[in-house]
Amino acid sequence: MFDEPVSDPHATGGEPVIDSPSSPPSAPSSGSARAARTPGRRPGRTPATRAAAPVDPVAAVLPLDDRKLAVLRAIVQDYVGTEEPVGSKALVERHNLGVSPATVRNDMATLEEDGYIQQPHTSAGRIPTDKGYRLFVDRLAEIKPMSAPERRAIRHFLDGAVDLDDVVARTVRLLAQLTRQVAVVQYPSLSRSSVRHVELVMLAPTKVLLVLITNTGRVEQRMVDCPAPIGESTLAELRARLNARAGGRRFPEVPALVEDLPLSFEPAERPIVSTVLSTFFESLVEQSEERIMLAGTANLTRFGHDFPLTIQPVLEALEEQVVLLRLLGETNDGGMTVRIGRENDYEGLNSTSVVSVGYGSGDESVAKLGVIGPTRMDYPSTMGAVRAVARYVGQILAES
Amino acid sequence: MFDEPVSDPHATGGEPVIDSPSSPPSAPSSGSARAARTPGRRPGRTPATRAAAPVDPVAAVLPLDDRKLAVLRAIVQDYVGTEEPVGSKALVERHNLGVSPATVRNDMATLEEDGYIQQPHTSAGRIPTDKGYRLFVDRLAEIKPMSAPERRAIRHFLDGAVDLDDVVARTVRLLAQLTRQVAVVQYPSLSRSSVRHVELVMLAPTKVLLVLITNTGRVEQRMVDCPAPIGESTLAELRARLNARAGGRRFPEVPALVEDLPLSFEPAERPIVSTVLSTFFESLVEQSEERIMLAGTANLTRFGHDFPLTIQPVLEALEEQVVLLRLLGETNDGGMTVRIGRENDYEGLNSTSVVSVGYGSGDESVAKLGVIGPTRMDYPSTMGAVRAVARYVGQILAES
């Protein structure tokens, strides 16, 4: 059965939101500039260019005809469902492809030569390789939209949130539940937010608490140790000027806007003001720039048979905020990003796939979210869930 | 080798800080009122009372002599080390107990009858039961103090923290590393902290951001939707009065101290003031009362052979803040609490042990921390690490 167009998988349903990682923003290779692209390593793997310049010797072999693609898709679907290598006979039975097992076997041999599938052992069925999944995601899969009840449930669940922490917490849990995988949600990034209010609270003569509130509702605080006692009036003035200049501005602009502030104070007070300001920038911008929330680690137990070996490095990766941040950081700004297996830079995640996307209150993204699962995941559904959740979080943020 | 006193394991080294869960606060059963007690289910299991009233038919059998206790201890130690059932021959070889394997076998038979050890299969070695671990922890084990370099490392690591979040974050990671288990740290509880400062920030005419700073450096914020626009001057006045009355007070006292505040405002403003105040109490006290941080989940992979079955429910438990909070909540205020296997109320943790203790800036605890590991854990070392970390965090908090 070949019920979806292969040449442009996005023609029928959802918008084309798939971006492969590290695909060059230029050089649209197929009809639509926003259509799926193959990763940089295998350039020119699309109908439009495949005949033109056979850069890669493997790629040169490659007039993968429709049936072979259908076979690959069937293999991916079956393997994702059963977790077992799929053989030619079973494939023909389950997908009535209209040809005999022998023919499918020939196709499989081709697909294996080209590196899309592989055999765990001689005379076992085939399983998709990372490259196979890549092709599946890029050209064969269609993002599966959420059903109406699912959408309602998402909406309802997120609507109950009382503050930003709660929004993020609910979002991760929701995402983990929907996808039955590990979910990761980044807090709205400071660098993409704007300043709503800056508050300075004196706790002791030389101790000031700096509280920053962003337009996304995020609140950050930091203790400042002043070199000398600071007067309440100075503090009030600094607060007023800081808010006047920075209020409403995007974060990256702020330093330039307030750097001359110390000059407007008495010389004696300038060092103090400078200290407060530098803490403001350094600590808030650099240190706690990014926060992340995680849920669904229990889903890791459904990973596979070779359990402890796979799960340990993944758990370790999940403990490292840095790794997660970099992971999400690689999300393409435009659309959904899928990184499959070894496409992930971090070694511990070499047998996982990461589906991530930006979300935001307006039309641009303020942070990323995503899920981490086995390469052997149900990509269409996962991508659908990730996309849907990202949209609703964006809406919620825009409302509050 | 029988190098530590059995009758009172606390005579030589560390203070008696072990408390069994659910042990009645009254009825000290041995010499020291703070000495280890056995859980309620098995009353009267101590030298002082064992001959008096044989309540329990099993307990009646029980003049466990010193050698049997030594055998039990040896079994626990060996099993913890090897993860394999330990037999009589190996026991005699490794611990030169001064008797023959046959004798040890007889002792083992007794210990098994009494429920302290069990055989996985006929003619396999013995492994300790929960009850066996309980006895070990209560009477045979001594908390192993940290070495000087370890203490220095702890101190050094925690000293680098820049704010409360950082202190807590460093603490969990440290604890997880030291014990090689899952670590849990509760944020300093609001109900045991005092108010350092309350800040009210107007974000919109009817939106006020309430920021609360505690003496432990914890900062909580909450959005308040006012029923009517609130004036800047009213807000300033409310802020001043709130701080005047609540500043420095313990949290539980605060409601009573400020409940009449609305009356000191114009009648028109009272509803607004009331709204702010009620958010102050309800949200802060009830909802986000407790926060928890977690680390070391990757250590779960070292749990045991029967892997996925054990780890899944544990991971699920760890995802539930509520479960963790209740877990820590059961920590005895006085000293260290060890809950072994089925002593844990939560079913998913029935094959784990939880070692927890309170920590605080002064002499009383403001929150709890602990680790979760397999019942087959090295209790002396784990307890030593937990105790040491708790002390240092307390010191750090007291300083800042």
Add this chain to the structure above:
DNA sequence: GGCTGGCACTCTGCATCGAAGAGTGCCAGA
């Protein structure tokens, strides 16, 4: 009464073996 050596017994763990089944690759023919 408690400890010990000896002995028979049980059970696991491991390797070996063989049969069954699934799947492949290749070839000749339509």
Add this chain to the structure above:
DNA sequence: TCTGGCACTCTTCGATGCAGAGTGCCAGCC
């Protein structure tokens, strides 16, 4: 280009057998 057939490979599973570890019990000794 597809198909049916066939030989071959390799995994899986159960049965079998053997070695090793550990026990329980008993009779004898101190």
